Amino acid sequence: MSYWKPICLLILPAAALAISAGQQPSVGSSKGAARNAPGQVVHITLPGIPGEVLPGPGVQVYSNNCLICHSARYVNMQPNFTREVWEKEVRKMVVAYGAMISDADQRRIVEYLVAVRGVPGSK
Amino acid sequence: MDTLPRRRFVASLASSAGAIVARRAFGAGFGISSAPEATSLSDEASRTLARYPQKTDLILLTDRPPQLETPLRYFRTDLTPNDAFFVRWHLSGIPTTVDVQSFRLEVNGRVSKPLSLSLSDLQSKFEPVSVVALAQCAGNSRTLFEPRVPGGQWGNGAMGNARWTGVRLKDVLDAAGVLAGAVQAGFRGLDVPPQPKTPAFEKSLQLDHARDGEVMIAYEMNGEPLPMLNGFPVRLIVPGWYATYWVKALSSITVLDQPLKTFWMDTAYRIPDNSGANEEPQHLSSATVPINRMPVHSIFVQPGSGEQLRVGQRYELAGVATDGGSGIRRVETSNDGGQTWSDATLGPDLGKYSWRRWQADWTPVTKGKYRLMVRASSASGETQPTTQWNRSGYQRDIIEHLDVVVS
Secondary structure, eight states: OTTOOGGGGGSOOHHHHHHHTTOOOOTTSOBTBOOOOTTOEEEOOOOOOOOOOOOOTTHHHHHHHHTTTSOTHHHHTSOOBOHHHHHHHHHHHHHTTOOOOOHHHHHHHHHHHHHHHBOTTOO | OOOSOOOOOOBOOOHHHHHHHHHHHTTOSSSSOOOOOOBOOOTTTTSOEEEOTTOOEEEEEEETTEEEEOOGGGGGSSSOOGGGSOEEOSSSBOOOEEETTTOOEEEEESBSSOEEEOHHHHHHHSOEEEEEEEEEOTTTTGGGSSSOOSSOOOOSOSEEEEEEEEEEHHHHHHHHOBOTTOOEEEEEESOBOSSTTSOOOEEEEEHHHHTSSOOEEEEEETTBOOOGGGTSSOEEEOTTBOGGGSOTTEEEEEEESSOOOOHHHHTSSEEESSTTOOOBTTBOOSOEEEOOBOOOEEEEEESOTTOEEOTTOOEEEEEEEEOSSSOEEEEEEESSTTSSOEEOEEOOOOOTTSOEEEEEEEOOOSOEEEEEEEEEEETTOOOOOSOOOOTTOOSOOSOEEEEEEEO
């Protein structure tokens, strides 16, 4: 959508450039946050954080379908859940969040999730 | 992706470094001198930290979209520093560039005079107001629910207390001229869905609430522009209500003549329709309502979970108590698992929407295991329950405990 404006990149103020380069304000203050001067473009560059995809059966199907919208940490941070919980989560991604995942791939993704974050002993 | 050189941002903080920082902040309280530092098992020691632009090292839940939790040691001051304030986005298309000159907040729908307001308009054409208010994620403390539930796996650090400065939403709506028959106002920000069918993040408030004179559009946080990840250039402030309503990078207000129909109001962020947001895993509540005002709750900031304490030493127990807008009247602690309670000392009162810090002295006289507990009551007489569970891990307000070993 529309707030991306190529011209922004040409007139970045010094403060925003400092932020982009990873210089950090000190704890307890917000120095480094840019002021709201007219004409100013504020820009941040998100850090590239390694993905840490957990190995497991069907990891490629999981990666291709799920990591379009969110990183693997969405799964990695979860405790272990039953298959029933993971089936509901995958359905939620399709029904509520509009993820376009075939029925076959949904089943493979559930298998992956049960393998990496399933409850031991539960089917 | 960007082409600028950057250093590696992810690092596990060594426990020694964490202890050094914690010691410096310890005792920065109110009227009670500092006590010995316990061997710390802080919330940072076992979790991955990440540093995002305009932010300090925060606990990394997820990187895309970012969900960053505030380490508890930042809760030893009344106002949470902007760079330590928690971050929670829903959709991966988050704003990273804002052209302040061309940014507009659109106000439209059932109004007589649609507005297109620049940041300068907001800062110059409306009366500025300030409030200290707690922002708290609906799922704060989710990891403490048993049985565990899926969702952002937050400890107690998905909240922060800040002084917000901006304009009254009422004044903006009045300038737009709300038409008869309007019932709600809907709010959207600059974040965009990652897929065509992903519902855009949009929340609504009843019009009476939106016009209560307390709901704000904030352009400053603790006297500075908001960090990008906390909603630059402006965000909605709904004092007393969970932060899911505090739409970040607010870009659109639509006055509605019927309630907003969206996943984010109708399916997500709903709690069982009872006073304690309670249900049982085997008997889920069929009636649910959108989460709303925060109940009274209190947590320990120190000592940390599992800390090793020494007999005969004096310790400061400390934490924060929070509620949804009447203010904190009383905080009590127990060191015997809730059999006896004594009053804690309350910190400064920064207003009814602020959290309230608390402190209590404790000198364990015998070795052994202790269950510390804390409970708060609000000015309106609200108290905390002893049990609570719901499927989404929302609205945690149970009386919390902390198990420590004294040797």
